[in-house]
Amino acid sequence: MTEFVKLFELLISASLVNNFVFTWFLGLCIFFGVSKKMETALGMSVTFTAVMMISTAISWIVYKLIMVPLNIEFLMIIVFIGIVAGLVQGSDTIMRKVAPALYYKLGIYLALISTNCIILAVPLMSVGNKYSFIESIVFALGSGLGFSLALIIMASIREKLELADVPKYFKGLPMAFVVTGMIALAFTGFAGLIKH
Amino acid sequence: MSATTEEISYWELIKNGILKENTIFKLALSLCPAIAVTNNLKNGVFMGAAVIFVQVMVNVTISAMRKFIHPRIRLPIFMLVISGWVTVVNLGMDALVPDVYRSVGLYIQLIVAFASILARAEMFASKNTIMPSMFDGIGMGLGFLVALVTISFFRELIGKGMLWGVPIINAKPLLILVLPAGGFFAVGILMAAFNWMYAKYFTKGNSH
Numbered sequence: 001m002t003e004f005v006k007l008f009e010l011l012i013s014a015s016l017v018n019n020f021v022f023t024w025f026l027g028l029c030i031f032f033g034v035s036k037k038m039e040t041a042l043g044m045s046v047t048f049t050a051v052m053m054i055s056t057a058i059s060w061i062v063y064k065l066i067m068v069p070l071n072i073e074f075l076m077i078i079v080f081i082g083i084v085a086g087l088v089q090g091s092d093t094i095m096r097k098v099a100p101a102l103y104y105k106l107g108i109y110l111a112l113i114s115t116n117c118i119i120l121a122v123p124l125m126s127v128g129n130k131y132s133f134i135e136s137i138v139f140a141l142g143s144g145l146g147f148s149l150a151l152i153i154m155a156s157i158r159e160k161l162e163l164a165d166v167p168k169y170f171k172g173l174p175m176a177f178v179v180t181g182m183i184a185l186a187f188t189g190f191a192g193l194i195k196h
Numbered sequence: 197m198s199a200t201t202e203e204i205s206y207w208e209l210i211k212n213g214i215l216k217e218n219t220i221f222k223l224a225l226s227l228c229p230a231i232a233v234t235n236n237l238k239n240g241v242f243m244g245a246a247v248i249f250v251q252v253m254v255n256v257t258i259s260a261m262r263k264f265i266h267p268r269i270r271l272p273i274f275m276l277v278i279s280g281w282v283t284v285v286n287l288g289m290d291a292l293v294p295d296v297y298r299s300v301g302l303y304i305q306l307i308v309a310f311a312s313i314l315a316r317a318e319m320f321a322s323k324n325t326i327m328p329s330m331f332d333g334i335g336m337g338l339g340f341l342v343a344l345v346t347i348s349f350f351r352e353l354i355g356k357g358m359l360w361g362v363p364i365i366n367a368k369p370l371l372i373l374v375l376p377a378g379g380f381f382a383v384g385i386l387m388a389a390f391n392w393m394y395a396k397y398f399t400k401g402n403s404h
Contacts, residue, residue, distance in 0.1 A: 023376050028227040029311055074287065078279040081308050085275060117228050117309040124305055169388040169395070173224050177384030184377035 007138045014142025017193055020118050021150040022184040027118040031151065032176055034112070041155035047109040049144030052119055055087050056140035059123035060133055080123050088113055118147060153183060206331040213335025220343035220383075221390040225312040229303040230347060231379035237360050240348030241341070242296045243303065246285045248337030250307050253281045255321040255333035262322045274317045279308045312336065351382050 020026045034044045059080050067073055092110050095103040113119055122143050126136040157179055166175050217223055220230045226247075233239040257277050258265075265273050286304050289297045297304070307313065316336055321329040352358055355373030357365035372378040 025228045025232040025376065025379065026306070028231070029225060032224065032227070074283065077283050077286065077305055077308055078276065081275055081279050082272075085272065117306045120309050121302065121306060124302065128302075167388075169391040170384070174384045174388040174391070177380050177387060181377045181380030181384065184380055185372075185375075188375065188377060 007135065010135060010138050011142040011145075012193060014139050015146035015149065016187070016190045019146040019150060019187055019190075020121070020143050021147060022180070022187040024121070026121050027116050027147060030112060030116045031147075031154065031180075032173060034109070035151050035154040035176075036158055038152070038155045038159060040109075041151040043106050044109045044112070045144075045148030045151050047106045048113060048116070048119075049141065049148060051087065051091065051110070051113050052122060052144045053137055053140045054091075055084050055119060056122050056126060056136050057133070058087065059083050060126065060131075060136045063123075063127055064133075076124070076127065080120055083123075084113075084119050118143060150183075154180065157183075206328070209328060209331045210335035210338065213332065213337070213339040214342055215339070215394065217336070218339040218343060218390070219312045219336060220340065220347075221387050222394075223312065224387075225315070226310045226340070227383070228306065229300075230344060231376075231383055233300045233303050234344055234348035234351055234379065234382075235355065235374040236352045236358075237345065237348045239296060239300050240344040242289070242293060243300050244337070244341030244344040246289060246304055247307060247310070247313075247340050248334065250278070250281045250285055251313055251316065251337040251340075252330055252333035253284075254278050254313055254317055255329040256326055257281070258317045258321040259324055259326050259329035265322070270318070270322065271314075274314055274322075275308075278313055278317070282307045312340070347379075347382055347386055350386070351378065 014020075018024065021028065021031050030044065030048075034040045062079060062083065063073075063076065067076065067079065088110055092103075092107065095107065095110070122140050123136075126139050131139055154176075158176065161175065161179065170178070213219075215222075219225050220227065229243055229247075233243045254274075254277055258274060261273075261277075282305065285307070286301070289304060290301070316332060320332045324332070349359070351373045352360075353364065354370050355375075355378060357363060357367060357369040373382060
């Protein structure tokens with residue numbers, strides 16, 4: 001039971017308290033890139049969460065079963081980026097053959113994912129924090145959900161922002177940054193949710 | 197090309213990296229570290245230096261090998277080169293500046309996922325000889341460093357009243373700027389300021 005509580009805490013922590021976008025500032029390129037429309041934001045969220053969990057699981061297995069016994073932990077950046085790139089390329093090919101309908105919907109997000117720093121940060125952090133296999137997966141799920149939440153909030157605001165009268169030099173990205181700052185400020189309210 | 201035009205074009209390459217294609221303010225790429233590490237000047241400077249090193253070394257390596265890389269597998273090879281150099285920086289900084297590394301370490305490792313470095317390797321270094329690629333790397337890296345230094349300068353000065361850990365302003369600081377949320381505000385406002393400055397001073401001068 002305590003084990004379960006701990007996992008739940010980890011999930012909440014990764015998705016709300018230490019939200020990757022608002023407190024770690026990771027995945028911002030994607031965050032600003034795909035949050036213009038709700039539809040793309042949703043597609044990205046689903047694809048991203050799924051890929052993240054699979055890649056974290058594979059990275060954990062490779063790290064624990066291959067890299068630690070061989071004493072090559074210093075190669076982890078190269079190995080992890082290789083896993084992500086391979087996974088993205090592989091699922092791209094498999095999805096195109098097996099589920100073409102899904103591929104046409106989500107395919108373009110797959111290609112974008114390999115440039116997302118969160119997907120690399122999660123395996124690196126779960127190694128750094130010495131998470132167990134289950135903990136790593138829960139951590140990945142939480143990060144994915146947190147990122148999705150951020151994307152959806154931002155997309156719904158930006159759709160309205162299109163119509164707003166923004167000062168000339170603030171148009172586009174600068175304004176998006178200021179808005180993100182405000183959301184981040186709101187997210188600091190979650191900080192007390194978990195005792196450290 | 198004669199020697200003089202080449203010298204000018206090196207200068208142009210550096211200027212291009214700092215102003216016209218400034219990674220952060222103009223292209224809006226590699227934003228993660230721009231906010232994450234810039235709550236004090238020291239971190240900003242070291243992060244910028246790490247990026248310059250990686251960008252220059254990657255550009256040089258790729259352009260030296262460009263004839264041997266088969267176009268179909270070029271992206272995995274670029275990634276491999278980038279992550280190799282990032283590992284070098286990562287281990288180097290861990291050994292040389294451990295106190296900085298403790299706070300920016302994760303972001304150093306994530307230089308691998310910088311779109312800007314891959315983009316320069318793909319668009320510039322894989323098509324040009326070594327010297328122009330090196331200067332292109334210096335230019336892009338300097339642009340990144342300038343942006344990081346500007347952001348962290350304002351954030352540390354206003355948010356803590358300090359620069360490089362030394363107290364400067366003897367007043368109650370505006371704490372929000374060193375908080376995560378303040379980072380977004382600072383980048384948003386500086387980006388708008390950069391747009392304004394660029395529109396006002398550089399668009400006419402560049403159209404000769």
